[in-house]
Amino acid sequence: MEELKELYQQVILDHNKNPRNFGELPTCNRHAEGHNPLCGDQIEVFILVDEDTGKIEDVRFKGAGCAISKASASIMTTLLKGKTIEEARKLFEQFHKVVTSDPSSNTDVINLGKLAVFCGVREFPARVKCASLAWHTMLNALDNHTTTKVSTEQL
Amino acid sequence: MSNIDERLLEIRQDFPVLNRLVYGKPLVYLDNAATTQKPKCVISAISDYYLNYNSNIHRGVHRLSQEATDEYEKSRKIIKEFINANNTNEIIFTRGTTEGINLVAHSFVRPRLSKGDEILITYMEHHSNIVPWQIVCEETGAKLVVAPINDAGELIFEEFEKLLTERVKFVSVVYVSNSLGTINPIEEIIKKAHSKGIPVLIDAAQSIQHMKIDVRRLDCDFLAFSGHKIYGPTGIGVLYGKDEHLDKMRPYQGGGDMIKSVSFVRTIYNDLPYKFEAGTPNIEGAIGLGKAIEYVNQIGFDFIIEHENQLLEYAQEKLSEIDGLKIIGTASRKASVVSFVLENVHPHDVGTMLDVDGVAVRTGHHCTEPIMRRFGVPATTRASFAFYNTKQEIDILANSIQKVIKMFS
Ligand SMILES: Cc1ncc(COP(=O)(O)O)c(C=O)c1O
Numbered sequence: 001m002e003e004l005k006e007l008y009q010q011v012i013l014d015h016n017k018n019p020r021n022f023g024e025l026p027t028c029n030r031h032a033e034g035h036n037p038l039c040g041d042q043i044e045v046f047i048l049v050d051e052d053t054g055k056i057e058d059v060r061f062k063g064a065g066c067a068i069s070k071a072s073a074s075i076m077t078t079l080l081k082g083k084t085i086e087e088a089r090k091l092f093e094q095f096h097k098v099v100t101s102d103p104s105s106n107t108d109v110i111n112l113g114k115l116a117v118f119c120g121v122r123e124f125p126a127r128v129k130c131a132s133l134a135w136h137t138m139l140n141a142l143d144n145h146t147t148t149k150v151s152t153e154q155l
Numbered sequence: 156m157s158n159i160d161e162r163l164l165e166i167r168q169d170f171p172v173l174n175r176l177v178y179g180k181p182l183v184y185l186d187n188a189a190t191t192q193k194p195k196c197v198i199s200a201i202s203d204y205y206l207n208y209n210s211n212i213h214r215g216v217h218r219l220s221q222e223a224t225d226e227y228e229k230s231r232k233i234i235k236e237f238i239n240a241n242n243t244n245e246i247i248f249t250r251g252t253t254e255g256i257n258l259v260a261h262s263f264v265r266p267r268l269s270k271g272d273e274i275l276i277t278y279m280e281h282h283s284n285i286v287p288w289q290i291v292c293e294e295t296g297a298k299l300v301v302a303p304i305n306d307a308g309e310l311i312f313e314e315f316e317k318l319l320t321e322r323v324k325f326v327s328v329v330y331v332s333n334s335l336g337t338i339n340p341i342e343e344i345i346k347k348a349h350s351k352g353i354p355v356l357i358d359a360a361q362s363i364q365h366m367k368i369d370v371r372r373l374d375c376d377f378l379a380f381s382g383h384k385i386y387g388p389t390g391i392g393v394l395y396g397k398d399e400h401l402d403k404m405r406p407y408q409g410g411g412d413m414i415k416s417v418s419f420v421r422t423i424y425n426d427l428p429y430k431f432e433a434g435t436p437n438i439e440g441a442i443g444l445g446k447a448i449e450y451v452n453q454i455g456f457d458f459i460i461e462h463e464n465q466l467l468e469y470a471q472e473k474l475s476e477i478d479g480l481k482i483i484g485t486a487s488r489k490a491s492v493v494s495f496v497l498e499n500v501h502p503h504d505v506g507t508m509l510d511v512d513g514v515a516v517r518t519g520h521h522c523t524e525p526i527m528r529r530f531g532v533p534a535t536t537r538a539s540f541a542f543y544n545t546k547q548e549i550d551i552l553a554n555s556i557q558k559v560i561k562m563f564s
Contacts, residue, residue: 004511008504008562016563039503039519040533064533066503067563124507 006120007127008067015071020078025060032144034063034137036129041065043073045137047080054084061134068127072118073134079114085142091115092139099128159462166454166543169194173543180513183548188333188361188492188539189517190383193447197387200446201439211435213412227438230445231428237448238378239369240395244427247394247401248441252360253283255379255394256327258431259356260287262404263377263396264325270296273322275353277315277339278304278529279332282522284358288327297324304529308335308484316347323348326355330362334521334537335484336467336492338362345375354400360384364541365463365490367456370395382440387447391440394431401427408433459542463491466540466549473553479560483535491540494521497556500563502536508562509536512555514548 025046034043043063050057059080061073076095080088098115103122112119121131167173170192175182184192204226210219212227228243235243249255264274274288278301285299292299300323302315319326326348330341341357348355354376359368363380370378377400382391396404406413406424410433415423424430451459470493474480479498497505506518517537520527527534538552 004508007507013563040524040527041503042533066501068504070501127503127507130503 003120003123007124009117009120011075011117012067012071012120015074016067019061019070019074021060021074021081023060023062025058028058028060030141030144032137032141034133034140036065036069036133038129039066041069041130041133043069043134043137045073045134045141047138047141049085049142054086056080056083056085056088059138065133066130068121068130069133072131075114075117076134076138080138088142089139092135095135096132098122099131159458159465160545162458163462163543163545167545169196169450170543171195177513177515178511180511183512183514183551185538185540185544185548185552186515186517187364187541187544188384188521188537190389191364191386191541192543193386193388193443194450196450197443197446201388201443204439204442212438213429223438226442226445227436230441230448233445233448234393237452238363238393238395239371241371242398244398245370245395245401247396247428247431248436249379249392249394250390250437251381251383251392252281252358252379253381253392255377255392256284256356256358257287258394258407259327259377259379259396260291262407262431263354263400264288265291265295266405267324268292268295268297271322272297272324273300273320274298275300275302275315275318275323275326277302277310277328279308279310279335279337279339279523279526280327280329281333281358281360282524283360284327284329285525298322301525304337304526307486308332308337308526308530309486310337310339310344312340312343315344319347319351319353321351323351323353326353327358328355329358329360330368331359331365331490331492332484332523332526333361333492334494334523334526334535335486336489336494336539337484337486338488338490341375342373345373349374361490361492364451364459366460376400382444382447385444385447386450387444388437388440391437391444393444398427401431404431406430406433410434412436454542462542463540466544466546467491467493469546470538470540470549470552473549474556477553477556477560480556483530483532492537493539494535494537496532496535497560497563500559502534504563505536505556505559508559509552509555512551512558514552514555516552 028046028048030047046060048058059077098118099121208219208222210223212224231243231246234246288299345355356377357375359378359380364385378395383389413433415425483494502518519534
């Protein structure tokens with residue numbers, strides 16, 4: 001089934017198996033926890049922002065979840081490093097558009113870069129929350145300097 | 156072809172949805188513990204009500220209202236006979252199991268609770284048999300006590316007995332666990348509690364569709380179930396209560412139908428069962444449920460039990476052959492529910508991949524988070540069987556699981 005292949009492309013399977021930037025970041029100055037009560041997915045995002053430049057120096061995540069949520073978190077961390085907070089927010093919006101847009105719409109895959117791997121998610125509305133959890137948690141971490149919890153059921 | 160196979164073919168014709176395709180593949184519906192499919196006779200009973208005699212009940216003198224009232228009350232009688240209650244006053248229509256448990260928590264248990272009292276449940280309860288008790292405990296200072304289970308997912312009866320102290324004022328237990336399939340030793344639980352004068356509620360949401368339940372033989376004080384899990388519509392359920400209890404209980408909700416007379420000085424509550432049925436009820440639901448139970452009677456529990464046991468055995472055998480698959484819930488007495496986890500593949504991914512093969516299963520914590528924690532898994536994949544399922548469908552499930560494993564290896 002084509003859609004399924006797209007959802008679980010090699011990239012996602014690979015990030016699921018070998019998640020990048022996995023683990024805690026003790027030196028972080030932004031942190032949030034995310035929870036998807038429907039499937040029990042749990043994630044923590046740790047971000048170290050250079051307060052002078054406003055740039056994300058380092059970002060890590062940990063947690064348990066399905067392949068989509070784990071790969072999404074992993075890919076997200078690889079995209080965030082070196083970005084400013086503003087750029088991170090833009091990336092979030094772009095991501096959000098990719099996973100929630102109408103699957104039949106002609107998405108400009110070339111400009112999406114690495115985000116293009118998330119196109120397959122649109123075909124499976126039940127899985128959008130899985131893909132989004134890390135991203136919402138990341139946004140929450142940036143918005144709050146303290147530890148906060150986000151739940152997909154409030155999104 | 157064996158007798159069962161022939162019978163099955165006929166039965167499957169009663170469920171039109173079983174003929175549909177999902178992603179171009181025949182639907183394999185294995186999510187019956189979440190809700191069962193509805194036979195044609197239930198669907199037509201509901202449309203017949205709307206097409207021919209839709210009207211409110213217990214209020215009009217006109218013909219339609221009389222017909223609707225008769226059908227509504229006929230369902231109550233069917234249910235009374237189905238569970239062998241003493242009389243129809245003991246059959247309260249609710250929205251479902253959840254509302255039944257909340258009704259008992261609010262109207263029966265809460266007024267009897269003081270600080271330091273205890274309510275005893277088990278580790279394998281559905282959230283709907285946990286949270287209502289937490290609410291009354293919070294309000295009264297009582298304590299919720301939880302009897303443990305073993306690694307097979309069975310109640311540890313000695314521990315349950317030990318927890319059944321004089322502080323316990325109420326016991327509320329699930330008959331069949333929705334996430335593990337475990338059948339609890341409900342007769343012994345009731346006997347033990349009654350020997351200490353403690354009333355018992357049975358959550359029959361996952362047992363009513365699988366086995367003959369006789370409330371008088373069980374001697375339970377209350378029993379709650381949902382229509383939609385026994386081939387009836389959603390939004391309707393039943394609370395059975397011994398009338399000696401129901402009689403003394405205060406109403407759950409106030410409004411129309413539950414009163415005899417109202418003035419601003421004094422309101423006289425209606426007799427049973429109407430005291431607990433405030434407002435216009437789910438008339439189509441009650442009628443549909445009555446029809447569903449007639450249908451189940453017609454199929455017969457002899458067939459249901461024999462066939463579902465075969466499905467369970469076959470599924471456990473087939474799934475156990477799969478490398479890296481672990482069945483969660485291996486009690487010696489089980490209903491036709493198989494929960495499992497795969498090494499390295501999250502249940503959510505399993506669910507999506509089975510879905511595109513047309514196989515509908517439930518993934519997640521099944522509203523039983525404490526059980527998930529007890530077994531150290533975030534979630535499981537659950538296949539739950541009804542009497543219309545076939546061994547071929549279990550083969551499709553097993554093949555589909557093999558494909559998942561291959562993709563993730
Ligand atoms: C064991 C058990 N109890 C209670 C319920 C709640 O039933 P309902 O949601 O129909 O009220 C369920 C439903 O999943 C269940 O499986």
